[in-house]
Amino acid sequence: MTPGTLPRLHIAALCALAFQAPAGALELSLIGEPIQVHGFASQGFIKTTDNNYLAESKRGSFEFTEVGLNFTKALTDKLRLGVQLFARRLGPLDGFDAKFDWFYLDYHWADWLGVRAGRVKLPFGLYNDINDIDSARVPILLPQSIYPTSNRDFLLAQTGGEIYGRVSLSLAGALEYRAYAGTIFLPSTTPPNSPYQLGKLNAPYVVGGRILWETPLEGLRVGGSLQALRLDADFFFNQSIYGPLQMAGGLPPDFTGKVSAKIPAILWVGSAEYSAGALLLAAEYSRWYVQVTSSQPILFPNISTMVSERFYGMLTYRVKQWLYPGLYYAGYYTNVGNRSGRDNMQHDVAATLRFDINEYWLLKLEGHFMHGTAALDSSLNDGRRLSDLATNWGVLLVKTTAYF
Amino acid sequence: MKPVRAIQAFALLLAPTALSLAALAQPRPGLPAFRVIVHPSNPVASVDRKFLADAFFKKTTRWSHDEVIRPVDQRSDSAARNRFSEEVLRRSVDAVRNYWQQIIFTGRDVPPPELDSDEEVVKYVLKHHGALGYVSGGANLNGAKVVTVQ
Numbered sequence: 233m234t235p236g237t238l239p240r241l242h243i244a245a246l247c248a249l250a251f252q253a254p255a256g257a258l259e260l261s262l263i264g265e266p267i268q269v270h271g272f273a274s275q276g277f278i279k280t281t282d283n284n285y286l287a288e289s290k291r292g293s294f295e296f297t298e299v300g301l302n303f304t305k306a307l308t309d310k311l312r313l314g315v316q317l318f319a320r321r322l323g324p325l326d327g328f329d330a331k332f333d334w335f336y337l338d339y340h341w342a343d344w345l346g347v348r349a350g351r352v353k354l355p356f357g358l359y360n361d362i363n364d365i366d367s368a369r370v371p372i373l374l375p376q377s378i379y380p381t382s383n384r385d386f387l388l389a390q391t392g393g394e395i396y397g398r399v400s401l402s403l404a405g406a407l408e409y410r411a412y413a414g415t416i417f418l419p420s421t422t423p424p425n426s427p428y429q430l431g432k433l434n435a436p437y438v439v440g441g442r443i444l445w446e447t448p449l450e451g452l453r454v455g456g457s458l459q460a461l462r463l464d465a466d467f468f469f470n471q472s473i474y475g476p477l478q479m480a481g482g483l484p485p486d487f488t489g490k491v492s493a494k495i496p497a498i499l500w501v502g503s504a505e506y507s508a509g510a511l512l513l514a515a516e517y518s519r520w521y522v523q524v525t526s527s528q529p530i531l532f533p534n535i536s537t538m539v540s541e542r543f544y545g546m547l548t549y550r551v552k553q554w555l556y557p558g559l560y561y562a563g564y565y566t567n568v569g570n571r572s573g574r575d576n577m578q579h580d581v582a583a584t585l586r587f588d589i590n591e592y593w594l595l596k597l598e599g600h601f602m603h604g605t606a607a608l609d610s611s612l613n614d615g616r617r618l619s620d621l622a623t624n625w626g627v628l629l630v631k632t633t634a635y636f
Numbered sequence: 637m638k639p640v641r642a643i644q645a646f647a648l649l650l651a652p653t654a655l656s657l658a659a660l661a662q663p664r665p666g667l668p669a670f671r672v673i674v675h676p677s678n679p680v681a682s683v684d685r686k687f688l689a690d691a692f693f694k695k696t697t698r699w700s701h702d703e704v705i706r707p708v709d710q711r712s713d714s715a716a717r718n719r720f721s722e723e724v725l726r727r728s729v730d731a732v733r734n735y736w737q738q739i740i741f742t743g744r745d746v747p748p749p750e751l752d753s754d755e756e757v758v759k760y761v762l763k764h765h766g767a768l769g770y771v772s773g774g775a776n777l778n779g780a781k782v783v784t785v786q
Binding site for chain 1: 695696697704726727728730734737738740741743744
């Protein structure tokens with residue numbers, strides 16, 4: 233059990249509690265201001281023409297479920313606390329354990345300065361902190377090049393502190409900033425078909441920030457985000473793997489299979505968004521710098537610095553009060569030094585239809601055409617190398633979400 | 637299921653949306669679509685539209701005299717709410733709701749309370765010194781102070 237994980241809660245009970253509220257927020261009046269209660273529950277279906285993606289998708293998978301329930305209470309005009317319980321099943325990634333998704337104590341000293349402490353969502357790019365909030369966006373999957381669902385544990389929230397604020401620039405608009413420092417508690421789950429067992433997995437630090445400029449052109453905001461973190465991991469290899477290398481002199485005689493690695497990473501993203509009336513346009517460009525230093529490079533190779541490139545452009549438009557089509561193109565190169573080969577890139581053209589059935593219920597249909605396999609997971613594809621998987625493939629997603 | 641029945645079933649699902657649209661009544665001739673009101677003790681006589689929008693999005697949380705701003709909204713199907721959203725917030729009611737979905741589920745804040753009628757908004761404004769609300773043009777203000785929007 234990882235920190236932030238509850239003993240398995242009965243999900244049906246969570247859903248039942250969430251949907252006792254007939255409309256809008258549920259308010260529990262105790263002392264002073266009422267506690268605001270909001271929640272959502274989603275069920276999705278994913279099917280791919282080739283390659284398993286996020287789940288056992290080639291045969292079609294309903295392992296795409298999310299439930300969240302949050303409570304917010306204003307203690308004074310400046311002090312607020314909140315907590316969100318969240319459970320998800322997405323293929324082998326999450327097992328439907330209810331977790332504290334975020335929890336915080338927020339002191340809003342002034343509009344230009346506030347402080348949050350606890351487990352706080354990471355402000356990275358425009359949409360990282362709504363990555364799991366289906367009702368707050370048009371696409372089912374945000375552009376996965378910058379917001380990879382499979383990296384949710386690494387990228388969604390950190391435990392520590394954050395300062396935030398918004399500074400008016402008068403005629404020049406306003407600047408909104410957030411800066412944070414803390415750590416990430418990660419589940420040390422060994423992927424299936426791995427040649428090793430994952431031991432400890434720690435993030436000694438995660439620091440970063442985001443600054444967004446609300447320009448004088450109403451609806452246009454541009455900004456940048458920067459994040460630095462380090463992962464420390466221990467891997468335990470089986471003797472059948474390291475034994476022959478040891479016999480050949482490639483490993484010290486006293487080696488017992490444990491390899492330690494330090495993986496520092498720096499991520500940045502530049503963002504621009506324009507919304508006017510029913511139209512929303514967004515574009516982001518990002519580079520992630522990852523290094524690996526291993527105690528036994530022969531088993532777990534060192535990487536000097538690998539730079540991946542990620543970008544997308546997205547358009548959504550409200551045609552009717554109940555209908556939002558959306559379209560995006562996203563690109564991903566694992567290594568800017570090598571842009572060739574299906575396993576080094578993934579291009580994604582996605583089209584979505586979002587139907588708002590009523591104020592508390594929506595349905596989405598989404599199709600993707602994918603070219604490349606870089607964002608796929610070998611362990612979901614019978615251990616096959618990414619270079620052996622189908623280059624061109626399609627994804628169909630259907631998802632419905634109820635929320636209040 | 638035959639196509640006609642499928643369309644009927646789909647229409648039933650959409651009924652709440654259709655009802656909301658039907659409720660968008662036009663204001664009476666000669667009256668403004670909405671009036672912005674504050675507590676009678678509030679020294680402010682006029683507000684900038686951008687300030688008003690920032691206050692309703694809770695990006696600005698204090699009056700110039702340091703009182704906490706307490707914005708209060710109306711139901712999403714009210715005519716005043718729709719006009720206020722389009723003219724002051726410069727977003728549709730749906731876009732505003734999406735904005736609050738982002739804020740709520742990231743734990744940053746909660747939206748202003750949504751009250752059912754002009755009378756309830758006036759009561760709220762008279763009860764809270766920092767309150768900021770809007771009512772339809774013909775509403776009985778009962779002593780609440782009207783501020784002009786620049």
